[in-house]
Structure formats: structure tokens, C-alpha cells
Amino acid sequence: MIYRLSVFALLFLACCKTTQKTLPPVAAAVPLEIQTSLQITSLKANDLEETLTQQDEILLAYSLTAIDSNNQVAASINGTWGVEKIKQGGAFFAKNFVPIALIVPTNGKIVASVVLIEVDDYQTTQRWLKEAQKVSSLVSVPAVVLEVGSLLTPLKYVSAGLITAGVGFELTQKLDDDDMLGQFIHEIAYAQALRQPVVRVSVPMKGKHALTNYHYNLTFEMKQTRLK
Numbered sequence: 494m495i496y497r498l499s500v501f502a503l504l505f506l507a508c509c510k511t512t513q514k515t516l517p518p519v520a521a522a523v524p525l526e527i528q529t530s531l532q533i534t535s536l537k538a539n540d541l542e543e544t545l546t547q548q549d550e551i552l553l554a555y556s557l558t559a560i561d562s563n564n565q566v567a568a569s570i571n572g573t574w575g576v577e578k579i580k581q582g583g584a585f586f587a588k589n590f591v592p593i594a595l596i597v598p599t600n601g602k603i604v605a606s607v608v609l610i611e612v613d614d615y616q617t618t619q620r621w622l623k624e625a626q627k628v629s630s631l632v633s634v635p636a637v638v639l640e641v642g643s644l645l646t647p648l649k650y651v652s653a654g655l656i657t658a659g660v661g662f663e664l665t666q667k668l669d670d671d672d673m674l675g676q677f678i679h680e681i682a683y684a685q686a687l688r689q690p691v692v693r694v695s696v697p698m699k700g701k702h703a704l705t706n707y708h709y710n711l712t713f714e715m716k717q718t719r720l721k
Contacts, residue, residue, distance in 0.1 A: 524599040526720040527686045531557050531572070531605050533590035535712045538579045540699070542611050542674060542707035548580045550615055551674070552622065555607040555713075556654045557593055562600040569654035570595050570632045573625045576612050595632065597717070602682040605715060606647035609674040609698050611707075621660075628658040647676035674698050674709060686717040 533555065541549050552575035559567040572593045577585070597603050612618045633654060675698025681689075692715040699708035 525687065527597045527683065528594050528718045528720055529557065529597050529603045529605075529681060529686060530592050530594035530716045530718070531555060531713060532587055532592040532716070533572075533574070533607070533711070533713045534587045534693075535584060535710075536590075536609075537584040537710045538581055538708075539710060540706055540708035541579075541581050542702055542705055548578050549707075550576050550578050550612045552576050552610040552612050552618060553590075553607065553711075554610070554625075554651045554655075555593070555605070556651045557595040558604040558606065558650050558654060559595050559598050560602050560604060561598040566653075567598050567601070568595060568632050568634045569650075569657060571625070571629050571651060571654045571658060573622055573629055575610075576615055576619050576622060591629065593629070596720075597681070597683050597686045600683050602680050603686070603715075604650060605679045605681070605713070606650040606676070607696065607711060607713065608648050608651050608676045609709060609711065610672050611674050613672065625655055625660050628655070628660060631658055633657040633659075647678045648673070650678070674700070674707060675711070677711070679715070681715060681717070690717050691715070692717075 533553065536553065538549065541547065552573070554571070554573050556569055556571045558569045561567040570593045572591055574585075574590050579585075595603060634657075675696065677694075677696045677698075679692070679694050681692060694713055694715070696711045696713075697708070698711060699706070701707070
């Protein structure tokens with residue numbers, strides 16, 4: 494009897510062994526690909542910098558810069574708008590501004606930079622702007638990896654992106670303190686991009702040049718889209 498039970502147990506174990514299935518290896522999760530777009534939604538002149546002519550001639554430059562997980566610049570894309578004449582109380586809205594978009598590096602971030610400039614040399618700036626707008630929709634990858642620590646201001650981010658795209662005129666070489674009406678940076682990390690589909694930002698740009706006060710208000714949206 495004991496012998497029969499032993500044989501039965503061995504047969505049972507053998508059957509169980511032959512029916513076991515080998516599970517396939519677990520595939521590593523592929524990181525989600527997220528694209529961030531920057532859309533300027535409005536620009537309003539509450540108080541002008543220029544009081545004699547009662548209008549300002551302004552230029553808006555903006556960019557997206559991708560910073561990878563090693564804190565290095567991976568790519569950039571730029572947008573420019575203007576040179577436009579604006580009177581006090583005047584406003585421009587989303588339809589006037591071309592949006593730009595860039596992929597957010599996995600475990601990295603996107604830096605959005607906007608710069609508002611009051612233009613003195615209209616003709617020279619207008620010629621430069623035409624060249625800048627030819628490359629504004631192109632994604633540029635730096636030939637030499639730039640250290641993020643050297644890109645401290647929104648103006649430098651925008652300028653570096655334009656130079657990388659092939660526009661040889663550096664904004665910072667032309668501007669002085671009186672030309673700058675305002676600049677702003679907003680960052681979105683990869684983890685934030687996953688959970689926050691829309692970020693809306695309002696930026697007051699105001700100050701004083703000589704005896705003249707000025708006040709502009711800029712708003713923009715950053716939209717995060719899952720590509721795959």
C-alpha cells in the first residue's frame with residue numbers, strides 16, 4: 494500500500510512538472526514620449542515706454558530648450574514676433590503668435606524663455622528678424638554640448654538657440670539695458686509634464702527707463718501631449 498502511494502505521488506509530481514509553463518521575461522517599460530508646445534496667448538500694453546510718439550515698437554523672442562538628465566542642452570527651437578507698433582491699451586492675441594514645440598527629454602526638462610524688447614533701430618532689427626524667422630520653426634541640436642550653467646537668463650537661452658539654428662546675429666550684442674522691457678523663464682520637468690497637460694502663465698513686465706514708466710502683460714500656455 495505504501496509502495497503504491499509512493500508511486501502515485503511520483504506520477505502526480507511528474508504530471509505537474511510537465512504542465513508547468515515557462516513565463517516570458519517581463520519587458521522593461523518604455524518611457525512615455527511627451528511633447529511640450531509654447532503658445533503666446535496675449536500681449537497687452539498697459540503703459541508705454543515711449544511717451545513722445547505715443548507708441549512703442551516692440552519685438553518678442555521666445556524659445557523652448559530641452560535639458561537632458563545630465564543637465565546638458567539637448568535641443569532648442571525658437572519663435573520671434575514683431576517688429577510691431579503698439580499704442581497704450583493695445584493688445585495682440587494667440588492668432589498673432591506662431592507656436593513652437595519640443596520633445597521633453599526623459600527625466601530631463603523643458604525651459605521656456607520669453608524676452609520683450611523695445612526696438613530703437615527699426616530697419617536693422619527688421620532685417621535681422623526676417624533671417625531669424627526662416628529658422629524659427631526648426632529644431633536645433635547643438636554641435637557642441639552646452640553647459641546649462643552658462644545659460645543664466647532668458648535672453649541668453651533665446652540667443653543661444655538662434656545662434657545654434659544658424660542666425661549669426663546675437664541679440665545680446667545689440668541690446669543694452671534700455672532696450673529690455675522684460676524677460677521670463679518657466680521650467681517644466683518630465684515628471685510634471687506627465688501629470689499636468691496645460692500650464693498657463695501670466696507675466697507682468699514693467700519697470701522704469703529714465704523718467705518713463707512702462708507696463709506690459711504677457712500670457713502664454715504650455716501644453717503637454719503624449720505622443721506614444
